[in-house]
Amino acid sequence: MRGLGARGLGSEKPTATPVGREAVEIRWAGILAGGDGTRLRAFTRQLAGDDRPKQFCRILDGATLLDQTRRRVERSVRADKTLIVVTRAHEEYYAPLMRELGPGALVVQPENRGTAPAILYTLERLRLVAPEASVAFFPSDHYVADDDRFMAHVDAAFVAVAARPGRIVLLGVEPDRPETTYGWIEPGAAEPGRRDATPVFTVRGFWEKPPRRIAAQLQANGCLWNSFVMVSRVATLWAALERTVPELLRAFVPLHRFLGSALEASIACAVYTGLSSTDFSRRVLTESVGHLAVLPVRGVAWNDLGEPGRVIETRRAVASRLAALA
Numbered sequence: 001m002r003g004l005g006a007r008g009l010g011s012e013k014p015t016a017t018p019v020g021r022e023a024v025e026i027r028w029a030g031i032l033a034g035g036d037g038t039r040l041r042a043f044t045r046q047l048a049g050d051d052r053p054k055q056f057c058r059i060l061d062g063a064t065l066l067d068q069t070r071r072r073v074e075r076s077v078r079a080d081k082t083l084i085v086v087t088r089a090h091e092e093y094y095a096p097l098m099r100e101l102g103p104g105a106l107v108v109q110p111e112n113r114g115t116a117p118a119i120l121y122t123l124e125r126l127r128l129v130a131p132e133a134s135v136a137f138f139p140s141d142h143y144v145a146d147d148d149r150f151m152a153h154v155d156a157a158f159v160a161v162a163a164r165p166g167r168i169v170l171l172g173v174e175p176d177r178p179e180t181t182y183g184w185i186e187p188g189a190a191e192p193g194r195r196d197a198t199p200v201f202t203v204r205g206f207w208e209k210p211p212r213r214i215a216a217q218l219q220a221n222g223c224l225w226n227s228f229v230m231v232s233r234v235a236t237l238w239a240a241l242e243r244t245v246p247e248l249l250r251a252f253v254p255l256h257r258f259l260g261s262a263l264e265a266s267i268a269c270a271v272y273t274g275l276s277s278t279d280f281s282r283r284v285l286t287e288s289v290g291h292l293a294v295l296p297v298r299g300v301a302w303n304d305l306g307e308p309g310r311v312i313e314t315r316r317a318v319a320s321r322l323a324a325l326a
Contacts, residue, residue: 026133027158028234029077030122033066033094033140034087034112043308055140056093059311060318066097069140075151076158077136083107083125084140085118110269115228116278120241120252121268126234128259134161136231143314145301145321153297156198157231160295163193168232168240169200170285172224172294173302178215181307183208183226183281185294186218203292206285224296227304228281236291244287248278 037044037053044057055066063071066084073082085107086094098106107121119137126133136154144150157169172185188202206226207218232240242249251271258267285292303314 026130027077027081028126028130028133028135029073029082030107030119030135030137031066031069031073031082031084031140032115032118032137033069034085034090034109034118035141036087036089036112037141039306040308040311043311052093053090054305056090059305060143060315065142065305066140069138069142072144072147072151073136073138075147076154080105081130083122085109085122087112108265108268110265110272111275112277113272113275114277115280116241116245116248116283117252117272117275119237119280120248121255123234123238123241124252124255124259127238131234133234134158134231135234135237137229139228139304141305142227143301143303143305143318146299150297150300150302153198153295153300154229154231157200157295159197160193160200160293161231161233161236163197164191164293165233166236166291167200167293168230168236168285168288168291170203170292170294171227171229171231171297173227173297173300175219175223175225176301178212178219179225180212180215181209182304183228184210184215184218185224185226187222187224187294187296191293198295200293200295203289203294205289206281208282208286224294225302226281227297227302240284240288240291244284245278248275251275 033055035053035055037055040054041051044054045051047059048057056064058064060068082105084097084105087109088111094106107125109118109121126135136158153171157171160169161167170185172187184207186204186207188204190199190201193199207214207223210218251274255264255267255271258264303310305311305314
């Protein structure tokens with residue numbers, strides 16, 4: 001493993017270059033909320049009294065994880081330019097959201113087929129309404145201690161994409177432990193950029209859920225957790241999918257002409273029936289290293305709430321922090 005050194009990977013505080021109205025207007029976001037939450041099913045059943053997935057549960061405070069994510073995203077992207085990806089089987093849980101936002105705000109998958117189809121379906125919509133846009137994708141099951149600080153990093157990623165439109169910029173979280181259930185990003189050299197902009201780095205490679213010994217070495221060498229929050233141009237993400245999973249794009253071809261029509265839902269059902277589950281990180285990102293950059297996120301406590309142990313740990317941390325403030 002190449003030694004990277006833990007220092008020099010960006011300033012502690014992001015310095016997003018101010019952007020004008022025109023640049024802000026072409027920002028979009030996609031929130032991935034179509035997962036089934038099976039690993040937390042026993043926990044969320046006790047919490048909610050039914051089988052709703054974790055993104056529709058009030059795990060940390062009075063708001064659901066999805067609503068917390070929506071509030072966070074609104075700090076950088078207007079609510080009317082945010083698409084939320086859901087799965088038809090969860091309709092009873094997202095129905096209030098549809099009434100609040102209107103059906104156009106939701107990308108309704110017939111079934112959950114992994115993150116790659118969810119992202120592709122969102123890009124299909126965006127190619128129709130905003131093909132020149134930059135888009136940030138967010139999972140809906142993360143804990144972030146400081147939304148303002150975290151979204152300042154997202155702002156900086158938008159700026160980096162505006163400067164180099166051919167890049168997919170990933171947010172890599174500075175680790176505080178040798179986590180074995182996260183993906184890790186190995187940063188490379190700093191990319192050239194404006195002096196007043198938050199630095200981003202090339203990506204040398206990925207490590208998916210490494211054993212503890214390797215995770216400890218990755219942490220010591222300055223590697224970062226893959227938050228799966230990413231910013232890119234719509235066209236750049238489309239090209240990455242076309243390059244790595246062309247069969248998935250071919251499967252979606254019948255849906256193109258029916259987007260926004262009364263037939264979209266039935267055509268989507270036919271498309272998804274033949275799909276296998278496809279993971280965006282494994283199939284697209286790991287095969288697109290030369291087109292990636294990583295922006296280190298420092299000074300923000302962050303957790304992916306995909307495992308019961310992490311949920312319990314995070315709930316305790318939040319309770320302790322609130323008690324200290326009382």
